[in-house]
Amino acid sequence: MDLADLKHEINSVLRPERDEESSLCWDMPHSRLSSIHGLDTSYFRGPFDLDGDQAFKRLVDDNADPLHDTLQSITVPASLFTAALQLFGDSVIEYHDRTRRWDVYRFYPPILMTVWSAFESWVRISSKILVALVPTLPSDIRNSLLEIRFVEKNGKIEEKSKWRPVFKRYCLLLKYGCDLEYSCDPEDDYTSPIGEAGDRMRLVRDSFVHYDASTAPSLTALEVWKHMEAMLLLLIEPSTKLRRTLFGPQFDLYSTLAGLQPFIPEFEERPLHKGWSKRATIFDCPFNGADDTRYPPRWSAGSSKGTTRAGQGPLPNTF
Numbered sequence: 547m548d549l550a551d552l553k554h555e556i557n558s559v560l561r562p563e564r565d566e567e568s569s570l571c572w573d574m575p576h577s578r579l580s581s582i583h584g585l586d587t588s589y590f591r592g593p594f595d596l597d598g599d600q601a602f603k604r605l606v607d608d609n610a611d612p613l614h615d616t617l618q619s620i621t622v623p624a625s626l627f628t629a630a631l632q633l634f635g636d637s638v639i640e641y642h643d644r645t646r647r648w649d650v651y652r653f654y655p656p657i658l659m660t661v662w663s664a665f666e667s668w669v670r671i672s673s674k675i676l677v678a679l680v681p682t683l684p685s686d687i688r689n690s691l692l693e694i695r696f697v698e699k700n701g702k703i704e705e706k707s708k709w710r711p712v713f714k715r716y717c718l719l720l721k722y723g724c725d726l727e728y729s730c731d732p733e734d735d736y737t738s739p740i741g742e743a744g745d746r747m748r749l750v751r752d753s754f755v756h757y758d759a760s761t762a763p764s765l766t767a768l769e770v771w772k773h774m775e776a777m778l779l780l781l782i783e784p785s786t787k788l789r790r791t792l793f794g795p796q797f798d799l800y801s802t803l804a805g806l807q808p809f810i811p812e813f814e815e816r817p818l819h820k821g822w823s824k825r826a827t828i829f830d831c832p833f834n835g836a837d838d839t840r841y842p843p844r845w846s847a848g849s850s851k852g853t854t855r856a857g858q859g860p861l862p863n864t865f
Contacts (some may be wrong), residue, residue: 559805573801589789616674626664650816654765743776764816
């Protein structure tokens with residue numbers, strides 16, 4: 547496939563043309579959900595099914611209701627998922643004609659972060675909605691979902707933030723908001739294969755956010771696609787168990803992701819120096835107290851030309 551044809555195909559997946567009738571609704575669940583993952587999506591008859599997801603719609607019409615502040619962000623998870631899909635499509639086009647099948651970090655880590663942000667933003671927004679709408683929610687669950695705690699200071703009770711893992715909050719949200727016991731937490735005794743895939747995505751994401759300097763992580767296009775799928779499946783699998791859609795555009799987004807699958811390139815993004823030979827190497831060290839015997843300075847004091855390491859051999863790597 548030449549580049550022009552590829553651009554057309556990718557654009558058709560990301561921005562499908564819809565006729566006037568079909569533009570009114572989201573895509574129906576992709577067949578891959580049942581054939582590959584064994585999920586029963588038969589409950590879904592479209593977003594406008596009055597006996598289906600429409601039964602879970604609510605109305606807020608008080609202009610002073612603080613819930614409006616949360617609802618300003620209601621479309622953010624979908625926007626972030628869409629941005630990640632668009633970026634993946636851009637990467638497919640960018641790497642199409644490359645002779646060398648790897649490059650430095652460019653598309654794949656940002657895609658990973660954006661998809662994770664989409665999922666976490668959905669959990670945060672949905673948690674705020676649950677807390678606002680259910681006054682009988684136990685206080686400890688409420689505080690966990692909102693990531694807050696109360697402490698006494700100088701005779702006064704103050705609210706403080708308290709970070710909690712997103713998967714733990716997600717499971718609490720499903721349990722207390724939907725009466726569904728669901729696990730994607732690695733500390734639990736059992737998680738489904740989809741939950742395990744979600745946790746693998748978390749570990750990879752952590753290796754970039756909290757950079758794993760000992761392994762210099764790399765990412766392939768196929769791995770990125772699977773991580774995007776894992777995040778969507780974490781929303782879709784509970785939906786099939788509940789027989790209600792947790793995240794409105796989830797099936798539409800999944801269909802777009804599945805549409806990109808045939809175009810996944812064999813390509814890798816990795817650190818520039820990963821795999822280089824472990825020979826003499828020059829690197830930045832802006833720190834005091836370095837061992838000059840084991841790690842001699844690259845340039846001698848007062849020298850305009852500098853000195854190289856003692857001994858002969860190939861020129862050193864320069865970082």
